[in-house]
Amino acid sequence: MEKGKKLEWLMAVILLSAAYVLSREGARLVAAQKAATKVVVLDSGHGGDDPGKIGANGVKEKDINLAIARLLKKKLEKQGILVVMTREGEDDLSDPGAVNAKVQDLQRRVQLIHEKKPDCVISIHQNSYPDAAVKGAQVFYYTDSKEGEKLALCMQAALVAGLDPANHRKAKGNKTYYMLKKTDAVLVICECGFLSNPEEEALLNTKKNGKEKTQTKTEETAAGAASAYACPAGGLSGIRRI
Numbered sequence: 280m281e282k283g284k285k286l287e288w289l290m291a292v293i294l295l296s297a298a299y300v301l302s303r304e305g306a307r308l309v310a311a312q313k314a315a316t317k318v319v320v321l322d323s324g325h326g327g328d329d330p331g332k333i334g335a336n337g338v339k340e341k342d343i344n345l346a347i348a349r350l351l352k353k354k355l356e357k358q359g360i361l362v363v364m365t366r367e368g369e370d371d372l373s374d375p376g377a378v379n380a381k382v383q384d385l386q387r388r389v390q391l392i393h394e395k396k397p398d399c400v401i402s403i404h405q406n407s408y409p410d411a412a413v414k415g416a417q418v419f420y421y422t423d424s425k426e427g428e429k430l431a432l433c434m435q436a437a438l439v440a441g442l443d444p445a446n447h448r449k450a451k452g453n454k455t456y457y458m459l460k461k462t463d464a465v466l467v468i469c470e471c472g473f474l475s476n477p478e479e480e481a482l483l484n485t486k487k488n489g490k491e492k493t494q495t496k497t498e499e500t501a502a503g504a505a506s507a508y509a510c511p512a513g514g515l516s517g518i519r520r521i
Contacts, residue, residue, distance in 0.1 A: 319355060320363045320392055321348040322402035322458070326371035329381060332407035334474035338484050340405040341369075347403050347471070363395050389461045399430060400466035402458055405483065407475040414476040415446035419468040421459040422452035431467045438469075 323344040325331035331340025345366070352362045365388045366372060372387035373380035392400055406417070416438040420427035431450035439446045453459055459466060472479035 316359070316361050318361045318363065318395060318397040320365065320395060320397040320400040320464070321351055322365040322388060322392075322400060323348040324402060324404040326366050326369060326384070327373065327380070329371055329384070332405050332474045334405075334407075334480040334484075335411060335477040336480055338474055338480050340407075340474060343405055343471070343474070343483050344403045345369075351401075363391070363397065365391055385457050385461075388458065392462050392464050392466070397464055400458075400462065400464050402466060402468045404468055404470050406470040406473045408473055409475070411475050411477065414443075414473045414479045415448045416442060416472055417448040417470045418450045419453045419456060419459065419470070420450065421466065422454045424465065426465045427459075427467055428452065430465060434467060434469060 323341070325341035325344065327341075329341065331344070333339060345368075348364060352364060355362045371380070371384040372391075373383040377383050416435075418431040418435045418438070420431035428450070435448070435450035439448075453468075456468060458468065472483050474480045474483070
């Protein structure tokens, strides 16, 4: 896949898949859904002194996560969706110098989600593994969440079809990840790729010469996907076509 195309596909997939959850109550609630403001929380993993995974060529996971979330936020807001970001910038949610900064950060993310009561939460992350050949996007959901499973299965299928048909990874239930087990909201963790794989690191990296670079088709692709939010039936059919 051409460098830079992966990010635009990720945006489209996340937007379309979130539409599945936002429209899950079906046609009988179409009128109510059109009148109500939909809320999506975008959770950019890591931040501050916690860089997350470090790529084969030095790319930091926290930067990739935030770049994807910022682009998604713009597109969703243009569709009238209320978007809440767990972090807007470089820093995480912990206090400066906190002894248990990681725990505090995660607790505050969960608290924010509980307060906002979103329709769904997309937690954006990147993966890593000692073997640089390992690659492929994978989506995780809380094992006991039926709606989370639906969203994860939909997103995983779209990621495979749109990014790498050779990716044999499956959406996977999990009961140990903090964000999954501590939130009541429909939440999935999207591991967009392996930064330890040089090819995937390059595809996910949106920066060139220190400046953020948005690919030419990103806006068209993401805007088209975001429009699925406006019509529940259209959103579901759009997901199946991707």
